[in-house]
Amino acid sequence: MRPGWREREDAGEAELVRGMLAGDEAAFAVFSEDYIPALYRFAQRSLGDRELTREIVQATVCKAIAKLATFRGEAGLMTWLCACCRNEIAAHYRRRNRAVREVELTDDDMASGPGSPGPEQALLSRERAELVHTALDALPPHYSRALEWKYLDRLPVEEIAARLDVRPKAAESLLTRARQSFRNVYASFSRKAAEP
Amino acid sequence: MSDYRQDPLAGEEDLQELFASAGRRPEVPPEDLAAIQAAARREWEEVVAAGRTRSRFVPLALAASLLLALTVFWWRRTEAPPPAPPPVATVELVKDGSLATKVGDALAPGAPLATGEDGRVALRLAGGESVRLDAGTRVRLVSGTRLDLEAGAVYVDSGRPAGGGALEIRTSLGSVREVGTRFEVRLESGGEVALRVRVREGAVSLLRRGGAEPVAAGEELRLRRDGAVSRGTVAPYGPAWDWVTAAAPGLDLDGLTLRRYLDWVSRETGKRIRYEDEALAGQAAEIRLHGSTTGMTPEESVSVVLPGSGLGYRIAGGTLLVERIRAPR
Numbered sequence: 001m002r003p004g005w006r007e008r009e010d011a012g013e014a015e016l017v018r019g020m021l022a023g024d025e026a027a028f029a030v031f032s033e034d035y036i037p038a039l040y041r042f043a044q045r046s047l048g049d050r051e052l053t054r055e056i057v058q059a060t061v062c063k064a065i066a067k068l069a070t071f072r073g074e075a076g077l078m079t080w081l082c083a084c085c086r087n088e089i090a091a092h093y094r095r096r097n098r099a100v101r102e103v104e105l106t107d108d109d110m111a112s113g114p115g116s117p118g119p120e121q122a123l124l125s126r127e128r129a130e131l132v133h134t135a136l137d138a139l140p141p142h143y144s145r146a147l148e149w150k151y152l153d154r155l156p157v158e159e160i161a162a163r164l165d166v167r168p169k170a171a172e173s174l175l176t177r178a179r180q181s182f183r184n185v186y187a188s189f190s191r192k193a194a195e196p
Numbered sequence: 197m198s199d200y201r202q203d204p205l206a207g208e209e210d211l212q213e214l215f216a217s218a219g220r221r222p223e224v225p226p227e228d229l230a231a232i233q234a235a236a237r238r239e240w241e242e243v244v245a246a247g248r249t250r251s252r253f254v255p256l257a258l259a260a261s262l263l264l265a266l267t268v269f270w271w272r273r274t275e276a277p278p279p280a281p282p283p284v285a286t287v288e289l290v291k292d293g294s295l296a297t298k299v300g301d302a303l304a305p306g307a308p309l310a311t312g313e314d315g316r317v318a319l320r321l322a323g324g325e326s327v328r329l330d331a332g333t334r335v336r337l338v339s340g341t342r343l344d345l346e347a348g349a350v351y352v353d354s355g356r357p358a359g360g361g362a363l364e365i366r367t368s369l370g371s372v373r374e375v376g377t378r379f380e381v382r383l384e385s386g387g388e389v390a391l392r393v394r395v396r397e398g399a400v401s402l403l404r405r406g407g408a409e410p411v412a413a414g415e416e417l418r419l420r421r422d423g424a425v426s427r428g429t430v431a432p433y434g435p436a437w438d439w440v441t442a443a444a445p446g447l448d449l450d451g452l453t454l455r456r457y458l459d460w461v462s463r464e465t466g467k468r469i470r471y472e473d474e475a476l477a478g479q480a481a482e483i484r485l486h487g488s489t490t491g492m493t494p495e496e497s498v499s500v501v502l503p504g505s506g507l508g509y510r511i512a513g514g515t516l517l518v519e520r521i522r523a524p525r
Contacts, residue, residue, distance in 0.1 A: 023244040025306045025338050031240075032233045033366075037224045040232070044222075054228045061232055062239040069247075125217060132218035151215035153407050179211065 013140070014073030021068055034141030036061060039081050041137050045130065046089060056092060060085040078138055131193060135186040143178035150175055223423075226368040226390075230346060282322070284340040288445035289318035303337055310334040311348070316443035325363055326353040328443040330382075342366060349382035351440045353463070354398075367391060369419055370404030378463075379411070380440065391419040396432045396466055433466030433514045441465055446490030447497075454483035454505055458518065464494035467511070472519040476507075480518065 019027030039060065044053045064084045071080055136144040142164075149155045149163065161171035283302035290299055292315025303309070303319070309329065311317055317329045322340040329335060333348025343350065344366045354363055354377045363374040365381045369391045372381045377398035383391055393402055394416045402409040402417060409425060411417045416430040430436055444464045449457060458469045458480065471477035483505050489497035498516070502509050508521045 020240065021244070021247055023247075028237070028240055029338060029342075032236055036232055036236060037229060040224045040229065041221060050225065050228070054232065057228075058232045058235050061236045065236060065239040065243055068243060128214070129218040132214060133221045136221060147215070148220070151212050152220060155407070182211075 012073060013077040014071070017068055017071050017073070017077065020065075030141070034145075035078060035081060038078060038137040038141065038144075039085060041133065042082055043085055043089070045134065052092070056085065056088050060088045063088070076138075076140070078140075082138075127193070131186060131189050135182055135189055138185050138189075139178065139181050142174070143181055146171070146175055146178050147182055230368050234346075284337050285319040285321045285327070287317065288320050288326075289316070289443060291316040291443065305339050306336065308334070308336045316439065318443050318445045320445075321363070323363070324355055326355065326445075327351070328440055330439045330443070338366075345381055345383060347383055347385065349380055349439075351378075351380045351437075351443075353378045370402050373401045373403055374398075380437075388420050388422075389418045390421045393417045393419075394430045394436060396430075396437065431466070431514060437466055441493050441495060444494055446488050446492070447494075449485040449487045449489065449501070452485050453481055454485060454501075454507075455480040457485055457501060458516075461494045461498055461516065465516070467514050467516045470515055470517045472517065476518065476520065 016027050016030060020031055036057070040053060040057050043057050043060070044050070047053050047056065060081065064081055071077065075083075136147065139147075146160060146164070149160050150157075155163075157168050157171050157175070160175070161168040164171055164174070166174070284305050284307070285303040287297050287299055287301040287303065290297055292312050295311070295315060295317070297303075297309065297317065309317065309319075311329050311331055311333045313332055315331055319327045319329070319337075321327060321337075327343065328351040330349040330351070333350065334346040335348075335350060336344040336346070338344055342364045346368075350365060352363060352365070352374060354374055365372040365374075367381065367383055369383070372379070372393055378396040379398070379400045380394045380396070381391070382394075391402075393400060393411050395411050395413050397413050399410060399412050402411060402419070404419075409417060411427075414429055414432065416428045418426045418428070420426070441464055447457065447460055455477070461467070462469045471480065485501065485505070489501070492500065498509060502518065503521075506521060508519050510517045510519065
Protein backbone atom coordinates (compact mmCIF):
# COMPACT_ATOMS: atom_id res chain seq x y z
CA MET A 1 0.00 0.00 0.00
CA ARG A 2 1.19 3.53 -0.80
CA PRO A 3 2.07 5.42 2.37
CA GLY A 4 -0.09 8.42 3.22
CA TRP A 5 0.97 12.07 3.43
CA ARG A 6 2.25 11.60 6.95
CA GLU A 7 4.78 8.96 5.99
CA ARG A 8 5.90 10.28 2.64
CA GLU A 9 9.37 11.59 3.19
CA ASP A 10 9.44 12.82 -0.40
CA ALA A 11 6.32 14.88 0.17
CA GLY A 12 7.54 18.07 1.82
CA GLU A 13 5.36 20.63 3.49
CA ALA A 14 5.20 22.77 0.35
CA GLU A 15 3.70 19.78 -1.42
CA LEU A 16 1.28 19.28 1.44
CA VAL A 17 0.14 22.88 1.03
CA ARG A 18 -0.18 22.45 -2.73
CA GLY A 19 -2.30 19.37 -2.05
CA MET A 20 -4.55 21.38 0.24
CA LEU A 21 -4.93 24.14 -2.32
CA ALA A 22 -5.84 21.56 -4.93
CA GLY A 23 -8.59 20.24 -2.66
CA ASP A 24 -6.83 17.05 -1.57
CA GLU A 25 -8.79 15.68 1.41
CA ALA A 26 -5.86 13.63 2.67
CA ALA A 27 -3.61 16.69 2.73
CA PHE A 28 -6.22 18.68 4.63
CA ALA A 29 -6.62 15.80 7.09
CA VAL A 30 -2.89 15.92 7.88
CA PHE A 31 -3.05 19.68 8.37
CA SER A 32 -6.13 19.41 10.54
CA GLU A 33 -5.03 16.51 12.69
CA ASP A 34 -1.32 17.10 13.01
CA TYR A 35 -0.72 20.83 12.79
CA ILE A 36 -3.79 22.25 14.54
CA PRO A 37 -3.21 20.40 17.86
CA ALA A 38 0.45 21.46 17.87
CA LEU A 39 -0.55 25.05 17.19
CA TYR A 40 -3.11 24.90 19.98
CA ARG A 41 -0.46 23.74 22.45
CA PHE A 42 1.86 26.49 21.25
CA ALA A 43 -0.82 29.13 21.83
CA GLN A 44 -1.84 27.67 25.16
CA ARG A 45 1.72 27.79 26.42
CA SER A 46 1.73 31.47 25.57
CA LEU A 47 -1.77 32.42 26.64
CA GLY A 48 -2.74 30.03 29.39
CA ASP A 49 -6.43 30.82 29.14
CA ARG A 50 -8.37 28.10 27.37
CA GLU A 51 -11.18 30.25 25.98
CA LEU A 52 -8.73 32.74 24.55
CA THR A 53 -6.52 29.97 23.17
CA ARG A 54 -9.42 28.52 21.26
CA GLU A 55 -10.42 31.92 19.90
CA ILE A 56 -6.88 32.82 18.84
CA VAL A 57 -6.08 29.44 17.28
CA GLN A 58 -9.31 29.39 15.32
CA ALA A 59 -8.67 32.87 13.97
CA THR A 60 -5.06 31.97 13.18
CA VAL A 61 -5.92 28.78 11.37
CA CYS A 62 -8.67 30.39 9.29
CA LYS A 63 -6.45 33.31 8.29
CA ALA A 64 -3.54 30.99 7.53
CA ILE A 65 -5.70 28.84 5.28
CA ALA A 66 -7.01 31.96 3.52
CA LYS A 67 -3.46 32.97 2.64
CA LEU A 68 -2.11 29.47 2.19
CA ALA A 69 -1.11 30.27 -1.38
CA THR A 70 1.55 32.63 -0.01
CA PHE A 71 3.33 29.81 1.84
CA ARG A 72 6.52 29.11 -0.09
CA GLY A 73 8.02 26.42 2.07
CA GLU A 74 11.12 28.45 2.89
CA ALA A 75 10.38 28.05 6.58
CA GLY A 76 8.60 25.06 8.05
CA LEU A 77 4.83 25.06 8.00
CA MET A 78 4.68 24.95 11.79
CA THR A 79 7.07 27.89 12.05
CA TRP A 80 4.89 29.82 9.61
CA LEU A 81 1.74 28.97 11.56
CA CYS A 82 3.41 30.01 14.83
CA ALA A 83 4.37 33.33 13.26
CA CYS A 84 0.75 33.83 12.17
CA CYS A 85 -0.34 32.92 15.69
CA ARG A 86 2.07 35.42 17.25
CA ASN A 87 0.61 38.14 15.04
CA GLU A 88 -2.88 37.14 16.06
CA ILE A 89 -1.98 37.24 19.74
CA ALA A 90 -0.33 40.63 19.34
CA ALA A 91 -3.40 41.94 17.50
CA HIS A 92 -5.60 40.62 20.26
CA TYR A 93 -3.68 42.47 22.93
CA ARG A 94 -3.62 45.61 20.81
CA ARG A 95 -7.38 45.43 20.47
CA ARG A 96 -7.65 45.19 24.19
CA ASN A 97 -5.38 48.19 24.64
CA ARG A 98 -2.98 46.15 26.64
CA ALA A 99 0.72 45.96 26.41
CA VAL A 100 1.72 43.64 23.63
CA ARG A 101 3.15 40.57 25.13
CA GLU A 102 6.16 39.07 23.46
CA VAL A 103 5.47 35.56 22.37
CA GLU A 104 8.39 33.36 21.57
CA LEU A 105 8.48 29.83 20.33
CA THR A 106 9.89 28.85 23.71
CA ASP A 107 8.10 29.83 26.86
CA ASP A 108 9.87 32.90 28.17
CA ASP A 109 7.98 32.99 31.39
CA MET A 110 9.27 29.62 32.34
CA ALA A 111 12.71 30.00 30.91
CA SER A 112 13.50 33.31 32.57
CA GLY A 113 12.51 31.84 35.90
CA PRO A 114 9.36 33.21 37.45
CA GLY A 115 10.85 32.89 40.89
CA SER A 116 8.08 30.64 42.00
CA PRO A 117 8.63 28.79 45.22
CA GLY A 118 9.42 25.11 45.39
CA PRO A 119 12.40 22.87 44.94
CA GLU A 120 14.71 23.79 42.11
CA GLN A 121 14.53 20.28 40.78
CA ALA A 122 10.79 20.48 40.25
CA LEU A 123 11.22 23.73 38.39
CA LEU A 124 13.92 22.25 36.19
CA SER A 125 11.75 19.24 35.44
CA ARG A 126 8.91 21.49 34.38
CA GLU A 127 11.24 23.56 32.24
CA ARG A 128 12.65 20.46 30.64
CA ALA A 129 9.21 19.00 29.95
CA GLU A 130 8.04 22.27 28.40
CA LEU A 131 11.09 22.40 26.19
CA VAL A 132 10.66 18.80 25.06
CA HIS A 133 6.99 19.38 24.27
CA THR A 134 7.71 22.64 22.48
CA ALA A 135 10.45 21.00 20.45
CA LEU A 136 8.19 18.10 19.52
CA ASP A 137 5.47 20.48 18.40
CA ALA A 138 7.98 22.35 16.25
CA LEU A 139 9.04 19.21 14.38
CA PRO A 140 7.26 17.85 11.33
CA PRO A 141 4.39 15.88 12.90
CA HIS A 142 5.47 12.50 11.57
CA TYR A 143 8.85 12.99 13.25
CA SER A 144 7.35 13.81 16.64
CA ARG A 145 4.91 10.95 16.38
CA ALA A 146 7.66 8.48 15.57
CA LEU A 147 9.77 9.76 18.48
CA GLU A 148 6.87 9.40 20.89
CA TRP A 149 6.23 5.86 19.70
CA LYS A 150 9.88 5.07 20.18
CA TYR A 151 10.65 6.78 23.49
CA LEU A 152 7.32 7.06 25.27
CA ASP A 153 5.46 4.01 24.03
CA ARG A 154 8.73 2.08 23.67
CA LEU A 155 7.53 0.42 20.51
CA PRO A 156 10.01 -1.70 18.58
CA VAL A 157 11.07 -0.43 15.17
CA GLU A 158 9.06 -3.20 13.50
CA GLU A 159 5.87 -1.93 15.12
CA ILE A 160 6.67 1.65 14.19
CA ALA A 161 7.31 0.50 10.64
CA ALA A 162 3.96 -1.28 10.60
CA ARG A 163 2.20 1.86 11.81
CA LEU A 164 3.94 3.96 9.20
CA ASP A 165 3.31 1.32 6.58
CA VAL A 166 6.97 1.26 5.58
CA ARG A 167 9.79 -1.27 5.84
CA PRO A 168 11.71 -1.42 9.14
CA LYS A 169 14.78 0.01 7.46
CA ALA A 170 12.83 3.05 6.27
CA ALA A 171 11.37 3.49 9.75
CA GLU A 172 14.87 3.37 11.23
CA SER A 173 16.02 6.03 8.77
CA LEU A 174 13.07 8.21 9.62
CA LEU A 175 13.82 7.80 13.33
CA THR A 176 17.43 8.80 12.74
CA ARG A 177 16.35 11.97 10.97
CA ALA A 178 13.71 12.65 13.60
CA ARG A 179 16.26 12.25 16.41
CA GLN A 180 18.66 14.60 14.71
CA SER A 181 15.97 17.21 14.08
CA PHE A 182 14.80 16.93 17.66
CA ARG A 183 18.34 17.37 19.00
CA ASN A 184 18.84 20.46 16.86
CA VAL A 185 15.51 22.05 17.77
CA TYR A 186 15.82 21.17 21.45
CA ALA A 187 19.35 22.56 21.62
CA SER A 188 18.27 25.74 19.89
CA PHE A 189 15.33 26.25 22.25
CA SER A 190 17.48 25.44 25.25
CA ARG A 191 20.03 28.08 24.24
CA LYS A 192 17.25 30.59 23.71
CA ALA A 193 15.70 29.78 27.05
CA ALA A 194 19.06 30.19 28.80
CA GLU A 195 19.55 33.71 27.42
CA PRO A 196 19.12 36.41 30.04
CA MET B 197 21.56 26.51 35.27
CA SER B 198 20.78 22.90 34.51
CA ASP B 199 23.16 20.44 32.94
CA TYR B 200 20.74 19.41 30.20
CA ARG B 201 21.43 22.68 28.44
CA GLN B 202 25.09 21.87 28.07
CA ASP B 203 25.09 18.38 26.68
CA PRO B 204 21.58 17.19 26.91
CA LEU B 205 21.27 14.47 24.36
CA ALA B 206 24.59 12.84 23.84
CA GLY B 207 23.25 9.35 23.43
CA GLU B 208 20.23 7.16 23.00
CA GLU B 209 19.80 6.65 26.73
CA ASP B 210 19.82 10.39 27.36
CA LEU B 211 17.06 10.80 24.83
CA GLN B 212 15.08 7.99 26.41
CA GLU B 213 15.43 9.53 29.84
CA LEU B 214 14.55 13.00 28.60
CA PHE B 215 11.34 11.80 26.98
CA ALA B 216 10.41 9.70 29.99
CA SER B 217 10.88 12.63 32.36
CA ALA B 218 8.96 15.02 30.10
CA GLY B 219 6.00 12.71 29.59
CA ARG B 220 3.39 13.21 26.95
CA ARG B 221 2.42 16.48 25.41
CA PRO B 222 -0.81 17.82 26.94
CA GLU B 223 -3.98 16.74 25.18
CA VAL B 224 -5.97 19.39 23.36
CA PRO B 225 -9.55 19.53 24.74
CA PRO B 226 -11.58 17.55 22.17
CA GLU B 227 -14.40 20.13 22.02
CA ASP B 228 -11.93 22.92 21.26
CA LEU B 229 -10.13 20.84 18.67
CA ALA B 230 -13.37 19.81 16.97
CA ALA B 231 -14.57 23.43 16.82
CA ILE B 232 -11.29 24.69 15.35
CA GLN B 233 -11.09 21.83 12.88
CA ALA B 234 -14.65 22.48 11.74
CA ALA B 235 -13.89 26.17 11.21
CA ALA B 236 -10.68 25.24 9.38
CA ARG B 237 -12.60 22.92 7.08
CA ARG B 238 -15.17 25.56 6.22
CA GLU B 239 -12.40 28.02 5.40
CA TRP B 240 -10.47 25.43 3.41
CA GLU B 241 -13.51 24.44 1.36
CA GLU B 242 -14.10 28.09 0.52
CA VAL B 243 -10.46 28.57 -0.47
CA VAL B 244 -10.51 25.48 -2.69
CA ALA B 245 -13.79 26.51 -4.30
CA ALA B 246 -12.49 30.04 -4.92
CA GLY B 247 -9.27 28.65 -6.40
CA ARG B 248 -11.23 26.55 -8.86
CA THR B 249 -13.30 29.53 -9.92
CA ARG B 250 -10.17 31.65 -10.41
CA SER B 251 -8.50 28.97 -12.48
CA ARG B 252 -11.39 29.18 -14.91
CA PHE B 253 -11.28 32.96 -15.16
CA VAL B 254 -7.55 33.36 -15.72
CA PRO B 255 -7.52 31.81 -19.23
CA LEU B 256 -10.49 34.00 -20.15
CA ALA B 257 -8.63 37.13 -19.11
CA LEU B 258 -5.62 36.09 -21.14
CA ALA B 259 -7.80 35.53 -24.15
CA ALA B 260 -9.32 39.00 -23.82
CA SER B 261 -5.86 40.60 -23.70
CA LEU B 262 -4.81 38.69 -26.78
CA LEU B 263 -7.91 39.78 -28.60
CA LEU B 264 -7.26 43.43 -27.87
CA ALA B 265 -3.58 43.23 -28.83
CA LEU B 266 -3.89 41.39 -32.10
CA THR B 267 -7.50 42.01 -33.10
CA VAL B 268 -7.02 39.08 -35.45
CA PHE B 269 -8.16 36.03 -33.61
CA TRP B 270 -10.95 35.58 -31.29
CA TRP B 271 -9.85 32.88 -28.99
CA ARG B 272 -11.47 31.68 -26.00
CA ARG B 273 -10.27 28.91 -23.89
CA THR B 274 -12.82 27.03 -21.86
CA GLU B 275 -11.65 24.57 -19.34
CA ALA B 276 -13.49 21.38 -18.98
CA PRO B 277 -14.57 20.97 -15.38
CA PRO B 278 -12.28 18.62 -13.49
CA PRO B 279 -13.57 15.07 -13.52
CA ALA B 280 -15.64 14.31 -10.48
CA PRO B 281 -13.85 12.01 -8.05
CA PRO B 282 -15.29 8.50 -7.91
CA PRO B 283 -17.95 8.11 -5.21
CA VAL B 284 -16.87 6.54 -1.95
CA ALA B 285 -20.30 5.31 -0.90
CA THR B 286 -23.87 4.76 -2.02
CA VAL B 287 -26.90 5.41 0.16
CA GLU B 288 -28.89 2.22 0.76
CA LEU B 289 -31.45 3.29 3.30
CA VAL B 290 -32.70 6.58 4.68
CA LYS B 291 -35.01 6.79 7.67
CA ASP B 292 -34.93 10.53 8.11
CA GLY B 293 -37.42 12.80 6.43
CA SER B 294 -35.27 15.86 7.04
CA LEU B 295 -32.31 14.58 5.01
CA ALA B 296 -31.82 15.71 1.44
CA THR B 297 -29.93 12.47 0.82
CA LYS B 298 -31.98 9.72 -0.76
CA VAL B 299 -31.55 6.04 -1.52
CA GLY B 300 -29.24 5.50 -4.47
CA ASP B 301 -27.29 8.74 -4.01
CA ALA B 302 -23.56 8.41 -4.64
CA LEU B 303 -21.44 10.24 -2.04
CA ALA B 304 -18.19 11.94 -3.03
CA PRO B 305 -15.00 11.93 -0.92
CA GLY B 306 -15.27 14.41 1.91
CA ALA B 307 -19.05 14.31 1.95
CA PRO B 308 -20.49 15.24 5.33
CA LEU B 309 -23.57 13.40 6.51
CA ALA B 310 -25.70 14.02 9.59
CA THR B 311 -28.79 12.19 10.81
CA GLY B 312 -31.56 13.86 12.80
CA GLU B 313 -32.71 12.89 16.25
CA ASP B 314 -34.91 10.11 14.86
CA GLY B 315 -33.03 9.44 11.65
CA ARG B 316 -30.92 6.52 10.50
CA VAL B 317 -28.97 5.91 7.33
CA ALA B 318 -27.33 2.87 5.77
CA LEU B 319 -24.47 3.21 3.30
CA ARG B 320 -22.50 0.83 1.13
CA LEU B 321 -18.88 1.88 0.79
CA ALA B 322 -17.05 1.43 -2.49
CA GLY B 323 -15.10 -1.45 -0.92
CA GLY B 324 -18.34 -3.29 -0.14
CA GLU B 325 -18.58 -2.51 3.59
CA SER B 326 -22.00 -1.83 5.06
CA VAL B 327 -22.00 1.27 7.30
CA ARG B 328 -24.96 2.43 9.36
CA LEU B 329 -25.44 5.73 11.13
CA ASP B 330 -27.55 5.93 14.28
CA ALA B 331 -29.76 8.89 15.16
CA GLY B 332 -27.92 12.11 15.99
CA THR B 333 -24.76 11.11 14.12
CA ARG B 334 -22.37 13.35 12.21
CA VAL B 335 -19.75 11.80 9.96
CA ARG B 336 -17.50 12.75 7.09
CA LEU B 337 -16.64 10.18 4.43
CA VAL B 338 -13.06 11.20 3.90
CA SER B 339 -12.32 8.32 1.56
CA GLY B 340 -13.36 4.78 0.82
CA THR B 341 -11.25 3.57 3.71
CA ARG B 342 -11.69 6.34 6.22
CA LEU B 343 -14.70 7.77 7.99
CA ASP B 344 -14.47 10.57 10.54
CA LEU B 345 -17.04 10.30 13.31
CA GLU B 346 -17.81 13.68 14.90
CA ALA B 347 -20.86 12.69 16.98
CA GLY B 348 -23.19 9.74 17.49
CA ALA B 349 -22.54 6.18 16.44
CA VAL B 350 -21.65 4.14 13.40
CA TYR B 351 -21.85 0.42 12.84
CA VAL B 352 -19.63 -1.32 10.34
CA ASP B 353 -20.06 -4.70 8.75
CA SER B 354 -17.02 -5.10 6.57
CA GLY B 355 -18.12 -8.46 5.24
CA ARG B 356 -14.49 -9.49 5.40
CA PRO B 357 -12.88 -12.22 7.42
CA ALA B 358 -10.60 -11.15 10.25
CA GLY B 359 -7.30 -9.87 9.00
CA GLY B 360 -8.62 -8.52 5.73
CA GLY B 361 -9.75 -5.13 6.97
CA ALA B 362 -8.62 -1.68 6.01
CA LEU B 363 -11.41 0.60 7.18
CA GLU B 364 -10.61 3.23 9.79
CA ILE B 365 -13.09 5.20 11.90
CA ARG B 366 -11.47 8.33 13.25
CA THR B 367 -12.72 10.27 16.24
CA SER B 368 -11.19 13.10 18.23
CA LEU B 369 -10.37 10.51 20.93
CA GLY B 370 -8.63 7.97 18.75
CA SER B 371 -9.00 5.87 15.65
CA VAL B 372 -10.67 2.51 15.42
CA ARG B 373 -9.09 0.32 12.82
CA GLU B 374 -10.99 -2.63 11.56
CA VAL B 375 -9.27 -5.95 11.83
CA GLY B 376 -12.62 -7.57 10.77
CA THR B 377 -15.59 -7.52 10.74
CA ARG B 378 -18.66 -6.11 12.58
CA PHE B 379 -18.45 -3.41 15.19
CA GLU B 380 -19.92 -0.18 16.54
CA VAL B 381 -18.11 3.05 17.45
CA ARG B 382 -20.09 5.50 19.57
CA LEU B 383 -19.12 8.95 20.80
CA GLU B 384 -21.09 9.71 23.95
CA SER B 385 -22.16 13.30 24.42
CA GLY B 386 -22.44 13.18 28.22
CA GLY B 387 -21.40 11.11 31.20
CA GLU B 388 -18.03 9.71 32.21
CA VAL B 389 -17.60 7.53 29.14
CA ALA B 390 -16.54 9.45 26.04
CA LEU B 391 -16.17 6.65 23.53
CA ARG B 392 -17.51 3.10 23.29
CA VAL B 393 -16.33 0.43 20.90
CA ARG B 394 -18.41 -2.74 20.71
CA VAL B 395 -17.35 -5.68 18.60
CA ARG B 396 -19.91 -8.15 17.43
CA GLU B 397 -17.62 -10.34 15.37
CA GLY B 398 -13.92 -10.30 14.50
CA ALA B 399 -11.76 -7.63 16.12
CA VAL B 400 -10.82 -3.97 15.94
CA SER B 401 -8.03 -1.89 17.35
CA LEU B 402 -8.42 1.51 18.99
CA LEU B 403 -5.35 3.59 18.17
CA ARG B 404 -4.72 6.59 20.34
CA ARG B 405 -1.88 8.39 21.97
CA GLY B 406 -0.26 5.81 24.14
CA GLY B 407 -0.68 2.86 21.83
CA ALA B 408 -3.20 0.42 20.51
CA GLU B 409 -6.10 -1.13 22.42
CA PRO B 410 -7.33 -4.31 20.74
CA VAL B 411 -11.01 -5.09 21.13
CA ALA B 412 -12.16 -8.65 20.47
CA ALA B 413 -15.53 -10.10 19.52
CA GLY B 414 -18.03 -9.96 22.36
CA GLU B 415 -16.11 -7.15 24.03
CA GLU B 416 -17.01 -3.54 24.77
CA LEU B 417 -14.22 -1.03 25.35
CA ARG B 418 -15.09 2.16 27.21
CA LEU B 419 -12.79 5.14 27.03
CA ARG B 420 -13.52 7.57 29.83
CA ARG B 421 -13.05 11.30 29.55
CA ASP B 422 -10.09 11.11 31.89
CA GLY B 423 -8.39 8.72 29.47
CA ALA B 424 -8.94 5.54 31.51
CA VAL B 425 -10.03 2.44 29.66
CA SER B 426 -12.39 -0.23 30.97
CA ARG B 427 -13.81 -3.29 29.31
CA GLY B 428 -16.99 -5.33 29.50
CA THR B 429 -18.79 -7.97 27.53
CA VAL B 430 -21.48 -7.52 24.92
CA ALA B 431 -23.63 -10.24 23.38
CA PRO B 432 -23.86 -10.32 19.57
CA TYR B 433 -27.63 -9.85 19.86
CA GLY B 434 -29.97 -7.85 22.05
CA PRO B 435 -30.96 -4.22 22.66
CA ALA B 436 -27.42 -2.89 22.11
CA TRP B 437 -27.79 -3.74 18.43
CA ASP B 438 -31.46 -2.87 17.93
CA TRP B 439 -30.69 0.36 16.11
CA VAL B 440 -28.35 -1.49 13.75
CA THR B 441 -31.04 -4.00 12.88
CA ALA B 442 -33.57 -1.20 12.41
CA ALA B 443 -31.21 0.52 9.98
CA ALA B 444 -30.56 -2.61 7.89
CA PRO B 445 -31.24 -2.11 4.18
CA GLY B 446 -33.76 -4.48 2.64
CA LEU B 447 -32.62 -7.68 0.98
CA ASP B 448 -33.57 -8.64 -2.55
CA LEU B 449 -34.81 -12.21 -2.17
CA ASP B 450 -35.30 -13.09 -5.83
CA GLY B 451 -33.50 -16.34 -6.52
CA LEU B 452 -31.95 -16.46 -3.05
CA THR B 453 -32.08 -19.75 -1.17
CA LEU B 454 -33.76 -19.86 2.21
CA ARG B 455 -30.45 -20.77 3.81
CA ARG B 456 -28.70 -17.72 2.35
CA TYR B 457 -31.55 -15.55 3.55
CA LEU B 458 -31.29 -17.02 7.06
CA ASP B 459 -27.53 -16.45 7.04
CA TRP B 460 -28.28 -12.78 6.36
CA VAL B 461 -30.81 -12.74 9.22
CA SER B 462 -28.17 -14.23 11.49
CA ARG B 463 -25.63 -11.64 10.45
CA GLU B 464 -28.03 -8.77 10.97
CA THR B 465 -29.60 -9.89 14.24
CA GLY B 466 -26.59 -11.61 15.78
CA LYS B 467 -28.72 -14.68 16.43
CA ARG B 468 -27.52 -18.17 15.68
CA ILE B 469 -29.67 -20.15 13.23
CA ARG B 470 -30.50 -23.73 14.14
CA TYR B 471 -32.57 -26.15 12.13
CA GLU B 472 -34.86 -28.72 13.61
CA ASP B 473 -32.83 -31.46 11.94
CA GLU B 474 -30.27 -32.06 9.24
CA ALA B 475 -32.91 -32.84 6.65
CA LEU B 476 -34.51 -29.43 7.18
CA ALA B 477 -31.12 -27.76 6.94
CA GLY B 478 -30.61 -29.47 3.57
CA GLN B 479 -34.08 -28.45 2.47
CA ALA B 480 -33.34 -24.81 3.33
CA ALA B 481 -30.53 -24.86 0.79
CA GLU B 482 -33.00 -25.90 -1.90
CA ILE B 483 -35.89 -23.52 -1.28
CA ARG B 484 -35.76 -20.49 -3.58
CA LEU B 485 -37.33 -17.24 -2.47
CA HIS B 486 -38.90 -14.31 -4.29
CA GLY B 487 -39.64 -10.72 -3.35
CA SER B 488 -37.83 -8.35 -1.06
CA THR B 489 -37.59 -7.52 2.63
CA THR B 490 -37.59 -3.77 1.95
CA GLY B 491 -39.62 -1.93 4.56
CA MET B 492 -39.12 -4.64 7.19
CA THR B 493 -36.43 -5.17 9.75
CA PRO B 494 -34.63 -8.53 9.43
CA GLU B 495 -36.58 -9.86 12.43
CA GLU B 496 -39.89 -8.70 11.01
CA SER B 497 -39.05 -10.32 7.70
CA VAL B 498 -38.63 -13.71 9.39
CA SER B 499 -42.30 -13.67 10.40
CA VAL B 500 -43.21 -13.28 6.72
CA VAL B 501 -40.60 -15.34 4.89
CA LEU B 502 -40.58 -18.52 6.98
CA PRO B 503 -44.36 -19.05 7.10
CA GLY B 504 -44.41 -18.23 3.39
CA SER B 505 -41.97 -21.11 2.92
CA GLY B 506 -44.14 -23.45 4.94
CA LEU B 507 -41.91 -23.30 7.99
CA GLY B 508 -42.22 -22.13 11.53
CA TYR B 509 -39.68 -20.78 14.00
CA ARG B 510 -38.99 -20.04 17.62
CA ILE B 511 -36.62 -17.52 19.13
CA ALA B 512 -34.93 -18.41 22.39
CA GLY B 513 -32.22 -16.06 23.61
CA GLY B 514 -29.60 -15.85 20.92
CA THR B 515 -30.96 -18.70 18.82
CA LEU B 516 -33.55 -18.78 16.07
CA LEU B 517 -34.81 -22.34 15.67
CA VAL B 518 -36.29 -23.14 12.26
CA GLU B 519 -38.82 -25.95 12.39
CA ARG B 520 -41.55 -27.64 10.42
CA ILE B 521 -45.12 -26.58 10.93
CA ARG B 522 -47.00 -29.46 12.46
CA ALA B 523 -50.65 -29.99 11.74
CA PRO B 524 -52.77 -29.43 14.84
CA ARG B 525 -54.03 -32.67 16.36
